[in-house]
Amino acid sequence: MSSSSSKAAFPLPSQVESAPGADGWQDMYPFFTRFRPEDDQRFWFYNSMHFPEPMPAFDVITAEVPYQAMGAFTTRVFALPTALGVDHRIINGRVYITANAVTDPKQIEKRLAIFQKRAGHYFANWNALYAQWEKRILALIAEVDAIQVPTLGEFEDAATVEQARGIAANHYVREAYHRTIESYSKMWQHHFEFLMLGYGAYLVFFQFCKKAFPEISDQTVARMVAGIEVLMFRPDDELRALARLAVELKVDDAFAGSGSPQSMLDAVAKKGEPGKRWLAALDKARDPWFNTCTGDGFYHHHRSWNDDLSVPFAALPRYITLLKQGQKLERPTEQLRIERARIIAEYRALLSADEERAAFDQMLGLCHLVFPYVENHKFYCEHWFTMRFYRKLREFGALLVEKGVLADVEDMFHLHHTEVDQALIEVMLSWAAGSPSVGADHWRPLIEKRKKILEQLKDWSAPPALGPMPETIEDPAVQMLWGITADTLKAWSKPPTPEDARVLRGFAASSGVVEGVARVLKTVNEIGQIREGEILVCPVTAPSWAPVFNKIKAAVSDIGGTMSHAAIVAREYGMPAVVGTGQATKRIRTGQRLRVDGDRGIVTILD
Amino acid sequence: MNASAAPLVRWFEHLALGDRPSVGGKGASLGELTQAGIPTPRGFVVTTAAFLTMLDEVDATGALRAAVAQQHPDDLEELASASAALRTRIEAATLPAALAAQIAAAYTELSGGDTTLPVAVRSSATSEDSAEASFAGLQDTHLWVRGGDAIDAALRACWGSLYSVESVSYRRRLGLAEDNVAMAVVIQKMVRSRASGVMFTRSPTTGDRSVIAIEGSWGLGSCIVSGEVTPDRFTVNKVTGEIRERTLSEKLLRHVPEESGGIRSEAVPADQQKVACISDVELRTLVDVARNIERHYGSPQDIEWAIADEEGSGARVYLLQSRPETVWAQRAQTPVATPRASAFDHVLAVLGGRKAGP
Numbered sequence: 021m022s023s024s025s026s027k028a029a030f031p032l033p034s035q036v037e038s039a040p041g042a043d044g045w046q047d048m049y050p051f052f053t054r055f056r057p058e059d060d061q062r063f064w065f066y067n068s069m070h071f072p073e074p075m076p077a078f079d080v081i082t083a084e085v086p087y088q089a090m091g092a093f094t095t096r097v098f099a100l101p102t103a104l105g106v107d108h109r110i111i112n113g114r115v116y117i118t119a120n121a122v123t124d125p126k127q128i129e130k131r132l133a134i135f136q137k138r139a140g141h142y143f144a145n146w147n148a149l150y151a152q153w154e155k156r157i158l159a160l161i162a163e164v165d166a167i168q169v170p171t172l173g174e175f176e177d178a179a180t181v182e183q184a185r186g187i188a189a190n191h192y193v194r195e196a197y198h199r200t201i202e203s204y205s206k207m208w209q210h211h212f213e214f215l216m217l218g219y220g221a222y223l224v225f226f227q228f229c230k231k232a233f234p235e236i237s238d239q240t241v242a243r244m245v246a247g248i249e250v251l252m253f254r255p256d257d258e259l260r261a262l263a264r265l266a267v268e269l270k271v272d273d274a275f276a277g278s279g280s281p282q283s284m285l286d287a288v289a290k291k292g293e294p295g296k297r298w299l300a301a302l303d304k305a306r307d308p309w310f311n312t313c314t315g316d317g318f319y320h321h322h323r324s325w326n327d328d329l330s331v332p333f334a335a336l337p338r339y340i341t342l343l344k345q346g347q348k349l350e351r352p353t354e355q356l357r358i359e360r361a362r363i364i365a366e367y368r369a370l371l372s373a374d375e376e377r378a379a380f381d382q383m384l385g386l387c388h389l390v391f392p393y394v395e396n397h398k399f400y401c402e403h404w405f406t407m408r409f410y411r412k413l414r415e416f417g418a419l420l421v422e423k424g425v426l427a428d429v430e431d432m433f434h435l436h437h438t439e440v441d442q443a444l445i446e447v448m449l450s451w452a453a454g455s456p457s458v459g460a461d462h463w464r465p466l467i468e469k470r471k472k473i474l475e476q477l478k479d480w481s482a483p484p485a486l487g488p489m490p491e492t493i494e495d496p497a498v499q500m501l502w503g504i505t506a507d508t509l510k511a512w513s514k515p516p517t518p519e520d521a522r523v524l525r526g527f528a529a530s531s532g533v534v535e536g537v538a539r540v541l542k543t544v545n546e547i548g549q550i551r552e553g554e555i556l557v558c559p560v561t562a563p564s565w566a567p568v569f570n571k572i573k574a575a576v577s578d579i580g581g582t583m584s585h586a587a588i589v590a591r592e593y594g595m596p597a598v599v600g601t602g603q604a605t606k607r608i609r610t611g612q613r614l615r616v617d618g619d620r621g622i623v624t625i626l627d
Numbered sequence: 628m629n630a631s632a633a634p635l636v637r638w639f640e641h642l643a644l645g646d647r648p649s650v651g652g653k654g655a656s657l658g659e660l661t662q663a664g665i666p667t668p669r670g671f672v673v674t675t676a677a678f679l680t681m682l683d684e685v686d687a688t689g690a691l692r693a694a695v696a697q698q699h700p701d702d703l704e705e706l707a708s709a710s711a712a713l714r715t716r717i718e719a720a721t722l723p724a725a726l727a728a729q730i731a732a733a734y735t736e737l738s739g740g741d742t743t744l745p746v747a748v749r750s751s752a753t754s755e756d757s758a759e760a761s762f763a764g765l766q767d768t769h770l771w772v773r774g775g776d777a778i779d780a781a782l783r784a785c786w787g788s789l790y791s792v793e794s795v796s797y798r799r800r801l802g803l804a805e806d807n808v809a810m811a812v813v814i815q816k817m818v819r820s821r822a823s824g825v826m827f828t829r830s831p832t833t834g835d836r837s838v839i840a841i842e843g844s845w846g847l848g849s850c851i852v853s854g855e856v857t858p859d860r861f862t863v864n865k866v867t868g869e870i871r872e873r874t875l876s877e878k879l880l881r882h883v884p885e886e887s888g889g890i891r892s893e894a895v896p897a898d899q900q901k902v903a904c905i906s907d908v909e910l911r912t913l914v915d916v917a918r919n920i921e922r923h924y925g926s927p928q929d930i931e932w933a934i935a936d937e938e939g940s941g942a943r944v945y946l947l948q949s950r951p952e953t954v955w956a957q958r959a960q961t962p963v964a965t966p967r968a969s970a971f972d973h974v975l976a977v978l979g980g981r982k983a984g985p
Contacts, residue, residue: 102980128980136975143971217974224977231963234833240867366866370836371963378966379973386970531869619870 029513030485032060039112039480042473048077050084050436053110064109064116064486065504069579070318072559072605073543074113074477077470078433078440081204082318083108083115089208094216095120098142099134113477116486142217143386150214150393157210157400164203164408167196169415172423172451190448193419197444200412201437207409211401218394225383232371232380239529244364245387248356251399255312255325258305259332260349263339265301269294272344275337281329284336308404314547316398316560317406320433321543324407331547331568338570416444423447425459426467434467434474478542481606484512508600521625524608526576526601528621530590535626536573540610555616557608569593574616576604576623590618598623633676636729639669639815649674651751651811656949663923665916667946670746670815671733675753677726678786678810684723685716692805695790700799707792714790718783730782730814731775737816743773745817745884747947748781750788753809766794770849771817771884778814785812818945819884822904823848823933824858826913827952828865828921834955836927838871839863839917843904845895846881848931848947855892856880859904863914870910875903909934912944920949927952 033055038045046054071083091105104120122128142149170189180188222245229241266272271294274287288295306326314331315322325332339349364384371377417429425443426432432440443459450457492506511525539554541547547568550556555574569575575590575597590597596618604623608614613626633649642650642658650658654672661667686692691713698706722730738744750766767788769781788794789810798808824843829836842858844851851858856879862872877900885891905913913932921928931948967973 101978103978122980125980132975132979135978139974140971143974220974220978224973227977228964228973233835233837235830235835235838235862235864235871237864237869237871240864240869243867363866367837370866372836372960373962375965376962379962379964382966382970383964383973386973528869528871531867620873 029489029509030063030487031483032488033064033109033111033116033486034060036111036483036486039477042112042476042480044469045113045473045477048113048434048436048470048473049075049080049110050438053080053083053108055109055111055116059109060487062107062118062487063490064118066482066484066486067108067115067117068482068484069560070316071115072578073319074474074480075110075115076320076433076474077436079319080110080115081201081437083110085205086208086211087117088205089212090216092209093212098138098216099131100216100220101128101132101135111486112480112482113474114480114482118487139217139220142214143221143389146389146393153210153213153393154400157207157397157405160203160206160210161400161405161408164200164405164412167199167203167412168192169196169412169419172419172447188452190451193416193444193448194441197416197441200409200416204406204409207401207405211397214390214393215397218390221383221386221390222394225387228380228383229367232376233367236367237528239527240363243360244367244384245391246360247391247395248353248360251396252312253351254399255309255332256335257351258309259335260339262298262302262305263336263343264349265298266336266340267343269298271295271298272340275333275340278337281333284333285329311404311407312399313403313407315543317402317410319543320410320413320430324403326407327411334548335568335570416440420444420447420459423450423457423459425457425463427464431464431467434470435463439463484603485509489513523625524576524598524601524604524623526598526604526621526623528618529575529599530593530595530597531618532574532594532596533615533617533619534573534596535613535615538576538608538610538612538614539572540605540608542605555614557604557614559605569595574614574618575599576601576608576614576616578604578606633674635674635677635680635726636671636733637674638671638733639667642672648753649676649811651675651753651809651813652950653749653751653948654811654813655751657813657815659923660920660946660949663919665920665923665946665949666944668816668818669737670813671737672751673726673730673782673812673814675809675811678812680723680726681717681720681786685720686713691716695795696805698795698799700796703792703796706796706799710790710792710795714787717787717790720783722779722782727779730778734775734778734814737814742775745771745773745888746778747813747815747817748772748778748785749813749815750785751811751813752789752794753807753811768849770847770882770890771888773888777888782812782814786810815947817884818933818935818947820847820933821845821936821942822909823931823947824851824904826917826930826932827927828917828930829927829952829955830862831954834958837865839865839914841905841910841913841917843932844878844881845899845904846883847890848882848933849890850880850882850892855882861905861910863910865914865918868911868914870907873903875901877901878904905934909942909944916944916946920946924949924951927956929953 034057075083087106087108094100095104102122104122106117106119108115108117110116122131170192172189172193176188179185225245226238226241229236266275271288271291274291274295275284279287285299288298291298310325310332313322313324314328343349368377368380371380413432414429417426417432420426420432420443421429425447432443435443443463446459447457489509534555536553536555538557539550540557541549542559550568550571552571553573554571555576556568556572557576559578569590570593572595574595577599579600596616598616598618598621601623608623608625615624615626617623637646637650639658639661642655643662644655644659646658647655650672657667657670658672682692691709694709695713698709700706734744734746737746748769750768752766767785769784772778772781789808798805822843822845824841825848826839826841828839830838831840839862841861841863842851843861844856844858850856857876858878859876860872860874861870863870878895879900880892881895882890883893916932917928917930920930928949929952930946933945933947934942935945936942964973967976
């Protein structure tokens, strides 16, 4: 038990018991993710933004690797004066994190001197460095695509002998697998190369706005900073262009009705030359734009549009109908630009002095410099690269299936990446030894057990935080990435009153008030269930859900930070959205009537 | 200036802020709003010249005024008797014939011949520094005044209110010269308000200039000013139009016209008590009007408004008053940030873990 004097607003890690029927969940995860007794003294919060579901064993790589990279750049590379990295722990399949702060003034001073030089170098050369970054990440995507997963046939390829290579194919199984994992690690290193600096610039402007305009909403600050031409909008833009092309080429009736993507493709293929032209345009759009993920790439089952065309193809008929009704589908970028300029100019004019305006110009200018990276890295990293990474991994899964180790490719994701390594080693060995693989006996029962445990963990209600209540939350990363402030903590720790039972409070992400029927989706794979005019209730809204935004009346999410793209997309669709409610998916049931007040950030359950 | 040569009655449409010395702060502001095209009920001002003409008649030697000017703010008993001496004479005075005729003619023009058209009769004092030394709350306002005789009485009451104990002691405390004090009186068409209230073009609680705070309740605005109801509260972002706050309160009372003249308090029907007194569309109209007024004056304003349902034209928004916001305007402003040698220095200042200068 903790000796902390503060009233325990949240359970201590040591007080949390295993979810019923999920004993042994610990064995799915590496030792360093387990809570230790001394962790009771620290404040932890559930990172439900990135990890809204219990973690399959492989998928913990999406915590392990990013936290290595983020911490490296914060703690060691740029030496942020007051912030170190993040520790993560897993309990009942949920990822809890805590941010480490520097409080010793001497340490801060020392780090400040380093930070000043190193961050200064990046800010001073931002555009040139970002141009290099884009080249590097594109090269990395090409690299992961190019990795060859060897086939282990009866005999080695003759070329090995003819060219006297001196290395057999089984060696390359390991090498290829390691290169795949390494490329993922490199991607996350690149991801955090600029990110904390970008957030720092945003935080500075954000704090200025909050001081100058104490009542300004987070979304209004974001609107002044947000870019207009953002990569994350491209997949949806491409889809709209395909809808337009279908109408122009008069092949649009192929998308009438509610057939499968394949039946639609077959129907287009029968349209002769115009059909061919449309299919060619589709192929062109698919790479890279359909490498957009229906989630945000933190789970293996977050598939891309390329993997599953049903998401984009669900939107196509609707876009076609809108076009035929004479509606314009293009994002009104010019109008958005004018509106952003107007908002900036009006806030600027409301400042009290010219010197304040000069400071405002500097801070906003810095934001506009860094934001192309902040906004676009996500498509390159979490979407494009990550979708290619999972595709490559599945090739290893296929090898394990071929060798009889696994029953199904997807089963590989119930093994930690080091366990997959072991499974591959055994395949390499048995191929070399000429003996049958013994992997199936070992791995299959383990996988079956883990699948059952995960099922049990799904129903566990994770506390939003663990450990003693902190006095303040000042960490910029925590505020910017997870939207967690002192107010959030207060709201989490307050036991609900009877009136509260019908009301959920969050951030007003996009204005407007509507009533409608809830559709609660716990995972993005359920996206197909959404019906016209429903209110989407989900753990976190990812921008790639944009096509269904066209169908729904409003969006409500459990988690949402101030940088949330979902808010921007929702605003562009003129659709009310409340994000960061904490518990929407737990308290709302599909079919309930809701009122979503996007002006005030309030969701009311009407029945 | 020879007071008798100055006009005794002036219409809003001919007035601007610069006319404050002759029509008082309220009259000048209503003139300015009218000229700026802000929807304001029509009306005219009985000028300070008229007041001074009357005062010269009731206090020909100036002895009563001199007695008031000598009062000490702490000697309330003495101050009360000196003030009462002058006030009683003003309230009992007969209006000079020329003035009475001009007011009657203006009322006929305002009412289009309706001899009982309801008007508001409101004090509009002048002093050397009336923008700062606000007389708000110390001056008389008479609502739903009908017909010439009632207007005369209300006019004299307004004049007399300049010599109420509260007004005199307030002036004596501030040491304002009595020579520069005069009372103009606004006579304005009455709006049969369905709802009314006040709005500030900055946040009264945080001083934020990007929001407009609006309070409103059913019926005439006097109900809010007197504090008899807790009004509905709305906060709207000026720049984006977002409604940031919407607090509906239980509005039990409203002020409504007494048909014979004056106003009365009555219970709000049960089904309206918890309902918003203005629609979102009306809210947005109010915001537009508030922004226009603020833009016109170039500084945050404190505004009184009313909404009336009119036959044929539906709901209409009217502005009854606008004055500069004084509370936040008087606070010392230190800039939130000042420019630095490079934009990155701002990041250092925030992430650096120490205060790196202002």
